[in-house]
Amino acid sequence: MSTISERFSILQSHLEKNCKSKISKISGYVGFIMRKLLFSVLSVGPIPAHVAIIMDGNRRFAKRHSLLQDSIDPASGHRLGFRSLISTIQYSFEMGVKCVTVYAFSIDNFKRSPQEVQLLMDLMREKIEEMSAEDGVFQALHVKINFWGNLELLTEPTRLSAKRAMDTTVHNKGPELSVCVAYTSTNEITHAIEASVSELKGKDQVQVSDLERNLYSAGCVEPDIIIRTSGETRLSNFLLWQSDFTHLQNPKPLWPEFSLRHLVWAVLEYQRVYAYLKNKKEGIEKNK
Amino acid sequence: MIEASVIASPILGVVFCLLHVIVSLVHTWSHLVHQIQCLIISSGLLSKYQNINLNRLRHLAVVIDSEDAKNKSKVHQLLCWLSDIGVKYVILYDIEGVMKKSDKAYEKSSANPSETKCMDFAPNMPLIFDMFGMTVEIISYTDGKEAVAKGANYLCSNYLKNQDDTLNKLGPKFTEPDISSALKAVGHDGPEPDLLLVYGPARCHLGFPAWRLRYTEIVHMGPLSSMKLSAVVKVLYDFSKKHQNYGK
Numbered sequence: 001m002s003t004i005s006e007r008f009s010i011l012q013s014h015l016e017k018n019c020k021s022k023i024s025k026i027s028g029y030v031g032f033i034m035r036k037l038l039f040s041v042l043s044v045g046p047i048p049a050h051v052a053i054i055m056d057g058n059r060r061f062a063k064r065h066s067l068l069q070d071s072i073d074p075a076s077g078h079r080l081g082f083r084s085l086i087s088t089i090q091y092s093f094e095m096g097v098k099c100v101t102v103y104a105f106s107i108d109n110f111k112r113s114p115q116e117v118q119l120l121m122d123l124m125r126e127k128i129e130e131m132s133a134e135d136g137v138f139q140a141l142h143v144k145i146n147f148w149g150n151l152e153l154l155t156e157p158t159r160l161s162a163k164r165a166m167d168t169t170v171h172n173k174g175p176e177l178s179v180c181v182a183y184t185s186t187n188e189i190t191h192a193i194e195a196s197v198s199e200l201k202g203k204d205q206v207q208v209s210d211l212e213r214n215l216y217s218a219g220c221v222e223p224d225i226i227i228r229t230s231g232e233t234r235l236s237n238f239l240l241w242q243s244d245f246t247h248l249q250n251p252k253p254l255w256p257e258f259s260l261r262h263l264v265w266a267v268l269e270y271q272r273v274y275a276y277l278k279n280k281k282e283g284i285e286k287n288k
Numbered sequence: 289m290i291e292a293s294v295i296a297s298p299i300l301g302v303v304f305c306l307l308h309v310i311v312s313l314v315h316t317w318s319h320l321v322h323q324i325q326c327l328i329i330s331s332g333l334l335s336k337y338q339n340i341n342l343n344r345l346r347h348l349a350v351v352i353d354s355e356d357a358k359n360k361s362k363v364h365q366l367l368c369w370l371s372d373i374g375v376k377y378v379i380l381y382d383i384e385g386v387m388k389k390s391d392k393a394y395e396k397s398s399a400n401p402s403e404t405k406c407m408d409f410a411p412n413m414p415l416i417f418d419m420f421g422m423t424v425e426i427i428s429y430t431d432g433k434e435a436v437a438k439g440a441n442y443l444c445s446n447y448l449k450n451q452d453d454t455l456n457k458l459g460p461k462f463t464e465p466d467i468s469s470a471l472k473a474v475g476h477d478g479p480e481p482d483l484l485l486v487y488g489p490a491r492c493h494l495g496f497p498a499w500r501l502r503y504t505e506i507v508h509m510g511p512l513s514s515m516k517l518s519a520v521v522k523v524l525y526d527f528s529k530k531h532q533n534y535g536k
Contacts, residue, residue, distance in 0.1 A: 044304035240498035273490035
């Protein structure tokens with residue numbers, strides 16, 4: 001019986017051959033039809049417009065499955081996490097979700113060892129270029145890619161890749177993918193205060209609407225769901241300002257284990273509380 | 289095509305309801321397991337729940353749905369439990385400020401009213417008082433984003449007062465400690481809770497001040513009407529075993 005790491009290596013090389021065989025094409029098509037049926041069922045109820053994800057558990061997954069020992073790639077957990085990310089984004093957009101936001105790299109993550117930070121910077125640059133490639137799935141879906149965060153803190157190659165991805169997709173009219181890098185909510189609020197104060201002319205006062213207009217997320221609807229995988233219950237400085245009426249979910253699977261059924265479950269959970277959260281939100285907006 | 293959709297819609301509706309029945313069954317099962325755990329805890333059979341180490345819990349927040357918060361006796365009961373367990377600082381939050389208006393009720397219902405010192409009610413400011421040797425802070429939605437706007441205006445007025453030609457060209461530059469100091473100056477400098485309990489139908493912080501939620505563990509407790517002391521004990525025990533990396 002093969003070990004988990006052997007199976008993942010086989011899967012990886014199989015996917016990298018681009019699935020050109022007839023059988024895989026047919027199974028891909030069948031999978032697409034089944035998902036379409038499933039999403040049609042879910043669409044009887046409200047579908048979240050904006051799903052935000054804290055992708056927690058890559059390193060624990062790698063450790064648990066001894067990937068770090070078996071593989072010469074110390075970023076193996078994060079690479080598998082990236083595969084979960086791509087499939088989750090694809091399924092979300094197929095379901096009708098308009099915005100997906102992911103917490104890719106926190107300002108706090110700079111505290112990790114310099115080797116790990118450099119590894120993550122290189123991996124991010126590689127994956128940003130993959131995501132925004134002309135022949136990639138995101139361009140096919142007309143996805144607009146945003147990067148939220150203090151991008152000046154990134155290494156130059158990563159920052160330039162992020163800027164190129166934003167420039168390439170700025171005119172896309174499809175769903176939006178926002179990637180939070182070098183981001184914390186408190187840093188975002190600080191930046192919004194700076195921008196709002198610098199805009200003030202004379203006697204004006206900063207209003208809440210000014211701050212909201214200067215957030216990185218300005219123009220994007222507030223998240224309906226924030227999913228943090230691996231069962232952790234904190235938000236770790238992610239979208240704190242935007243999540244007043246967001247359903248917070250913390251499913252137990254580690255991020256590389258997160259799959260379609262977990263996403264479907266998340267939407268079903270959201271549908272159970274939708275009416276309550278909508279009522280609360282409307283109540284506050286009425287009082288403004 | 290129209291006939292196909294007429295047939296398909298009810299089928300989709302039936303499957304949709306079936307999915308939600310499955311979700312409800314899973315929730316019912318989880319609730320049952322939770323009730324059994326609470327029963328075991330309240331029986332005192334497990335000694336680990338008798339003496340919980342609260343060293344890491346410096347500040348506890350409780351978000352209560354405003355409709356539930358109208359039940360003053362339940363809120364008071366919860367405060368009594370927290371005090372008995374040994375919690376030293378509690379932040380009570382409800383979005384509409386129902387509990388701010390009710391603070392006098394907690395004073396009157398306290399066994400020894402002289403133990404409770406209340407400040408006058410101000411809708412846009414936090415309310416802080418002592419109760420059973422525990423500090424209680426009561427806040428609402430206006431203590432969140434509006435407080436940050438107040439802090440921004442405080443920073444702005446200082447920035448304009450300290451005008452310097454060189455600095456002005458660069459524009460205002462603030463740090464997170466500057467924001468914290470500004471919030472303190474405008475009276476909104478409450479501590480960050482280590483743990484936040486949500487009493488209501490959904491796990492949602494309902495506008496709890498964003499600046500204070502960075503690393504807070506958020507736990508959903510269900511409706512206030514069915515609150516249990518053993519459930520609170522379990523959450524505090526689980527918290528005492530938690531480990532945070534803080535990004536490392």
